[in-house]
Amino acid sequence: MARRNDHTREELRELALEAAEHIVQTQGVEALSTRKVATAIGYSVGSLYSVFSNLDDLCWQLNTRTLTELLEELERQQAEEPKACLHAYGLIYLQFAQRHPERWRLLFEHRSPEGKQMPDALETQIATLFSYIDRCLGTLFPAWSANELALRARTVWSGVHGIAQLQLGDKLFLQEPDGATQMLALLIDGLLKGWQQEGECHA
């Protein structure tokens, strides 16, 4: 059996990514293997390696898909007020992590062997993510420089990200089920209020 041409290269890639996504979601990150993906799509391991350079490559492509999905959800939200917008972003982020815990883990915990860099596509997407927060902060604090803005946007996002990660790792030990959501509100409100009062009104 050769040159079956049941699927084009691109179709095969899509099939494989879909199968991999399903395995990760249902059996966890560590259950992902080339043989499982191959059998899931009805091809052999060798065929996989004609589409992806290796498992690492497949993981990054999967992560790109995941981040695309997250970015789409973030774009879909349309609060005008920048403060409300930031809250909405944070909530979407937290809920996305909760809904897709394994894919989220792969996105932030996968590292290439031998310190290979993450692909440019993903780097661009993360930059896009930052730009959303940048925009919100920019309208709230028009006086800040681009550098200042970048630094603070990353600070906000780190906070949200930290909450998401600790929550997923069961390292928060909170009684309330919506503890993470409450923390999110405390974080964003606290930072915005604190940064607003910078210089003025210092107790």
Place this chain on the structure above:
Amino acid sequence: MARRNDHTREELRELALEAAEHIVQTQGVEALSTRKVATAIGYSVGSLYSVFSNLDDLCWQLNTRTLTELLEELERQQAEEPKACLHAYGLIYLQFAQRHPERWRLLFEHRSPEGKQMPDALETQIATLFSYIDRCLGTLFPAWSANELALRARTVWSGVHGIAQLQLGDKLFLQEPDGATQMLALLIDGLLKGWQQEGECHA
């Protein structure tokens, strides 16, 4: 060769953990394997399994050691002023993550197969970590309830933790080399100022 008694059970455990720590630090988390640890301490794989129930167990014990080391560093710092204390804690945390990136990764990214819980010892240590921040916040905001305090202590820690993780994952994309340190200051100062002005002075 049996009953060599070169080392007691406890000594063997210690040897193995030390070797594992070294492997993780020098070759990365994914390079850790039972055979490598075994050969490093001059025993066979089988002997490892008489001291640890499996690799997962060894990882958790390694993580307990790492967290002990971090807690010791946190205790060593002795700023009286609660605000300064929080800053110091954050800096120690960030620097610890930078100095021991692989052990830190293992600590926060390791998950047991089949959703087994993390051991009680580690849970207690994390609670201790929270208690430090609790104490600082408690003296700054004596009016808060224990619940309120817990929620905010975790919020602060999530922020610091998020900065540490994104920095290690090269997902911050900042020009300045000390960007993470600046973010840390912005985070803590912002949150404290914002939480201080809560209710009063609301713009």
Place this chain on the structure above:
DNA sequence: TCTCCTTAATGAACACTGTTCAATTATTAT
């Protein structure tokens, strides 16, 4: 229709992994 060439597709092979457990052997007790 019958070759010939190209190439999609395979799966055995290699070196690794965690884990188990019968076999071996050094120490202790009798």
Place this chain on the structure above:
DNA sequence: ATAATAATTGAACAGTGTTCATTAAGGAGA
């Protein structure tokens, strides 16, 4: 010296990522 005990081993099993010689299907030219 002998028997009992338990520390230690390493082969075996099922899995992993990756490579690559082999196979066979499709198209082109006669």
